[in-house]
Amino acid sequence: MSDAVTRAAATHPGLLASLDPLLREWLPRQRWFAGKGRPVTGFSLVAATELLPPGGTLGLIHLLARAHQPAVPTQGALPHPGDCYQIVIGVREALPPRLAPALIGHLEEGPLAGRTVYEALHDPRAAAVLLEAIRTRTRIGPLRFEGDPRQRIREGLVPRRVTSEQSNSSVIYGDTFILKLLRRIVPGTNPDLELPLVLSDEGCPRVPAPAGWLRADLDGLDDPYVLGVLQPYVRGATDGWELALRELAKGEDFTAEARALGRATAEVHTALARALPTVTLGHTQVRLLADGMTERLDVAAQAVPALRPYVPGLYSAFRALADLAAEGHTWTAQRIHGDLHLGQCLRSPSGAWSLIDFEGEPSKSLAERRMPQPVVRDIAGMLRSFDYAAHSATPPAPEWAIACRAAYCTGYAEIAGRDPRTDPVLLRAYETDKAVYEVLYEARHRPDWLPVPMAAIRRLSADAAP
Known part of the structure; x- marks a missing residue:
């Protein structure tokens, strides 16, 4: 898009290997994890993108990783190479008490050794970065933050996480927009973005028209991953x-x-x-x-x-x-x-x-x-x-x-x-x-x-x- 802001994306070798033991414990406890009842045996990296460099007071890493698990004997093997999950990881020296429920763990080795990592959607500072990226239509490495130019997104909308999450996670911004981040990711045209866009073009008022969305264009794939959709928030609904x-x-x-x-x-x-x-x-x-x-x-x-x-x-x-x-x-x-x-x-x-x-x-x-x-x-x-x-x-x-x-x-x-x-x-x-x-x-x-x-x-x- 002509007014998109393009930024370079940096990744650190060894990042996923250092996160692996923490994610094996943390991921199965999440409500949106689809493979409950089976241990996670390992991860493979799909993409890791720095949204904020981890060297400051707050780092932010967007992670797409496949979780490998044993096959279900009665249902055959899982589709290779396993489910891909989207995790937005915050990086701090130490967590303030208000972010304690978001803790993933403390890293003892790897590029982030000595730092604490956590689920960033709990952190209003981190959640604000996602909205600003959509507002400015930023491109960072494989990530594409895009939007409908007909809908204006104001600066400074205060985020709050929706606690009643199920298979995905949502953040409300100033009672104006709601961002739904998909957790289990597959390439292709996702109907959660496709159909609301179609209905918006048809002038159907029964579905909130998408104001922005997030995709990942990855090498070797014809279709991008749809990662999230920003829609108007129906206040008081x-x-x-x-x-x-x-x-x-x-x-x-x-x-x-x-x-x-x-x-x-x-x-x-x-x-x-x-x-x-x-x-x-x-x-x-x-x-x-x-x-x-x-x-x-x-x-x-x-x-x-x-x-x-x-x-x-x-x-x-x-x-x-x-x-x-x-x-x-x-x-x-x-x-x-x-x-x-x-x-x-x-x-x-x-x-x-x-x-x-x-x-x-x-x-x-x-x-x-x-x-x-x-x-x-x-x-x-x-x-x-x-x-x-x-x-x-x-x-x-x-x-x-x-x-x-x-x-x-x-x-x-x-x-x-x-x-x-x-x-x-x-x-x-x-x-x-x-x-x-x-x-x-x-x-x-x-x-x-x-x-x-x-x-x-x-x-x-x-x-x-x-």
Whole structure:
């Protein structure tokens, strides 16, 4: 870009080797680390870039490193050469007490011997460097800090780290912007940047338009790594999950919000269909789709004995979809959100809904996440989210979920011109597939939550295939 600031990047031989023993202990403890339950056996360097020279009071090193781990015996080997993680490392002589939770460790050897290294996103001084680099569109070695010239980024916005992080990390700047740094990095076009840019060009107001982004251009790769996205911060917004639970606790009706959320979802789908290609799914494609759902059910039933009595009824949902396709029925597929639920939606103080986090399911490849799919997949995810919220209440409120489902579909139809409930075979198949996924996830990670998807499994297995 013509106004980009280019700076040289310096790296130190032996840096990763000196960090290796510290990162082996620190990395698996992070919530965003994907390889939990398996030891880290080593690291290989992808890129190390100095953002601030480590010789001063504060050094800042941007690190891309692959973590090597033993393969999962039941799932085959990890894709070679292992998951690549993004870590922004701060370097100080000693940490002030406020940064103690960010400690990675003290280095006894290597180019930073005698210094303390830590997770820099905890440090407002370090986080400010990232925003300034985007604001000035700086280039440092392989790193490209870029932005939308139509959006002005003021100097001096005060950063604060978002503590409720999951698979990524975020920093809010002055209640004006939020920077989402991706943690597990893969090369290619990331939908978390791609789709909001597309929707911005379409003039869709339901998704905050990216103001800036960070990429890495690495030798030997045709596609850059997308490392982070800066978007306007929706001040005073409440995410849909928190809002739903709050209204449930007060015994308040949520159908007006569910209907508005359905309209917002349809606006996003309609804009994506205008901007990006759509495809028609015929017999062959739908049979493969149904086969994939069936295989996932088989895997889940093998792992979760409680699911097995319901397998015959669940199979019928997938058979009904394949049978309808064999009769000549077709469906349209397009780009979608890919991981839609109440927690991916924000309600502003004005009452407007926004959709966020277009990354898709992190466990899937970028190619899978970017494939056109029926919009019903997003809709099924939201319907399951209403069910989760209802079963989180004390006592559970299944009638609340039923009312929200109806209102959401009604709102969707008001914009899209078609009610998802008019295609019950496709909707049931996707809801069933989602519930099966939830059963496997909860059994492995949150056994106390297993009754929530199991209630849906009982209902879906009892539904007669239309």
